[in-house]
Amino acid sequence: MSHDSYPDAYIRGILNTVKTIAMVGISPKDNRPSYFAFKYLLDRGYNMIPVNPGQAGHEILGRKVYARLGDIPEPIDMVDVFRAAQYAPQIVAEALALKPRPQVIWMQLGVRNDEAAATAEAGGLKVVMNRCPKIEYGRLSSEISWMGVNSRTLTAKRANIFGRGVQRMSLARTTMTGGTTIDSAAAKSKGA
Amino acid sequence: MTERTPGFATLAVHAGAQPDPTTGARATPIYQTTSFVFDDVDHAASLFGLQTFGNIYTRIGNPTNAVLEERVAALEGGTAGLAVASGHAAQVVVMHVLMKPGDEFVASKKLYGGSINQFNHSFKNFGWNVVWADPDDIGTFERGITPKTKAIFIESIANPGGVITDIEAISAIAKRAGVPLIVDNTLATPYLCKPIEHGADVVVHSLTKFLGGHGNSIGGLIVDAGTFNWSREGRYPMLSQPRPEYNGIVLHETFGNFAFAIACRVLSLRDMGPALSPFNAFLILTGIETLPLRMARHCENTQAVAEWLAKHRKVAWVSYPGLPGDRYHNLAKKYAPNGAGAVFTFGLKGGYETGVKLVSNVKLFSHLANIGDTRSLIIHPASTTHKQLSDEQKTQAGAGPDVVRVSIGIEDKADIIGDLDQALEAA
Numbered sequence: 001m002s003h004d005s006y007p008d009a010y011i012r013g014i015l016n017t018v019k020t021i022a023m024v025g026i027s028p029k030d031n032r033p034s035y036f037a038f039k040y041l042l043d044r045g046y047n048m049i050p051v052n053p054g055q056a057g058h059e060i061l062g063r064k065v066y067a068r069l070g071d072i073p074e075p076i077d078m079v080d081v082f083r084a085a086q087y088a089p090q091i092v093a094e095a096l097a098l099k100p101r102p103q104v105i106w107m108q109l110g111v112r113n114d115e116a117a118a119t120a121e122a123g124g125l126k127v128v129m130n131r132c133p134k135i136e137y138g139r140l141s142s143e144i145s146w147m148g149v150n151s152r153t154l155t156a157k158r159a160n161i162f163g164r165g166v167q168r169m170s171l172a173r174t175t176m177t178g179g180t181t182i183d184s185a186a187a188k189s190k191g192a
Numbered sequence: 193m194t195e196r197t198p199g200f201a202t203l204a205v206h207a208g209a210q211p212d213p214t215t216g217a218r219a220t221p222i223y224q225t226t227s228f229v230f231d232d233v234d235h236a237a238s239l240f241g242l243q244t245f246g247n248i249y250t251r252i253g254n255p256t257n258a259v260l261e262e263r264v265a266a267l268e269g270g271t272a273g274l275a276v277a278s279g280h281a282a283q284v285v286v287m288h289v290l291m292k293p294g295d296e297f298v299a300s301k302k303l304y305g306g307s308i309n310q311f312n313h314s315f316k317n318f319g320w321n322v323v324w325a326d327p328d329d330i331g332t333f334e335r336g337i338t339p340k341t342k343a344i345f346i347e348s349i350a351n352p353g354g355v356i357t358d359i360e361a362i363s364a365i366a367k368r369a370g371v372p373l374i375v376d377n378t379l380a381t382p383y384l385c386k387p388i389e390h391g392a393d394v395v396v397h398s399l400t401k402f403l404g405g406h407g408n409s410i411g412g413l414i415v416d417a418g419t420f421n422w423s424r425e426g427r428y429p430m431l432s433q434p435r436p437e438y439n440g441i442v443l444h445e446t447f448g449n450f451a452f453a454i455a456c457r458v459l460s461l462r463d464m465g466p467a468l469s470p471f472n473a474f475l476i477l478t479g480i481e482t483l484p485l486r487m488a489r490h491c492e493n494t495q496a497v498a499e500w501l502a503k504h505r506k507v508a509w510v511s512y513p514g515l516p517g518d519r520y521h522n523l524a525k526k527y528a529p530n531g532a533g534a535v536f537t538f539g540l541k542g543g544y545e546t547g548v549k550l551v552s553n554v555k556l557f558s559h560l561a562n563i564g565d566t567r568s569l570i571i572h573p574a575s576t577t578h579k580q581l582s583d584e585q586k587t588q589a590g591a592g593p594d595v596v597r598v599s600i601g602i603e604d605k606a607d608i609i610g611d612l613d614q615a616l617e618a619a
Contacts, residue, residue: 030241031438148265151208
């Protein structure tokens, strides 16, 4: 799997499949990118589990915080790595030790560790690096288009509303193939 | 699965637009509303805190405008766009994010006259100081850089004389100086030139001209290329420092490679206020759907008219980069290989009096101050837009007494040439 760009179908497949996401390195501060992403994904129906040793035992957005992946008492589908790239190998090792193993290791925008990715892939996990699941959800559901962002998707099919309310969109839709996630310029620029 | 990247004409019709999720309306609806209801208090808080994507109030964003923003961002190859009330507003909004009182920016002195006025006078009231450089002498850009420089501003094809700027050479200077390169791409449109491919970090447009294309709506647009590192030296605090107006959010860290467009929206447009009407956005979007067809025709007609004028006995000179021998011809072949645009100037042997007669004699050309319309347009700057200047100032501005500016439309070229022919004969 090339990690320079990802086909939309790959990202959409992951975001459509996973239900429980452990976010490692979430901040309890409500102005941090990790908090934004956690809250957004929670609001889009994902079962979000915060992981942060400094916050263990507390709650973030009403969810109990765990110190490490191994402490989580339920199976998780995806690990979202909100830590610097140097910590990725250790987090991948912890993820591979889980029973059952998660299906996906997702490293945040600005985070890329090819060695950790290779280890995860050798263990049968899918890997996404240097992307934000909030941005990718927003892009593939077209929500992000409300902000004038180039979603790099194109379709003559209408979008679907997600659940309650009027300003939440679903991933369950069709777009013209050929989109890729935000291009390599993203790699040069940090962010969530 | 075979990967297909949509082509330019497909993007011009589709990018950013899709059937309305609730009604199925296929054309982009005009969301003529000031405000948008919240699902609940938490949803409202998330929107105001920039924690989720969505609509609050049309001064900050509107779904019709958003389609226009994504459309132009896609055509330019940028990460995000922001629509504003005019091309001038786009420049104010961009500079408001970059500049503080006492800061400087280096700008090409061969720009649209309205930009020169805005930079020379209005911007100085904010303490934003322009340093002029000459695109025909690239070294002047390098020499204009000081520790206070926050940006370089150029035009890809400059109005009125068809000056083609060497974007890559100036981009290299901007990169060495660690400042963003802003390119006004109004006259070229992304159909003829994509400045981001040549190193632009921000692209600005007057949508009023060829993008809208029908002379019916004023509008402006900012495209974020997603290429500039706003945090490197902390020189752009609107992007790299915690924002007190948003609970301490750092925009660059939060929005990554579209942070500049977000900063323009949530700091500058929100507080300065030059929002675009959704109705104008709708008209401009409709125009953009035919941009590739129109630009091809504009350029084909313009080439023919320029070649015809160059041979006319009453015409002293023609300044159009599409003509072999024009000083910008080689740059045009590099930066605008599909046509050198549709606006150019020519000189009359008969001088001022002949210019006045020519604009009075035309029957198909409209005598007015705009450019980039389906209709052919003509103006004699010395007797109109530049009348207040001295003869020397007029000549310096490319508006000497003999100069006529035309913006060639998409009518039949035989009719365009025929009108100029009869008007020149009688002049």
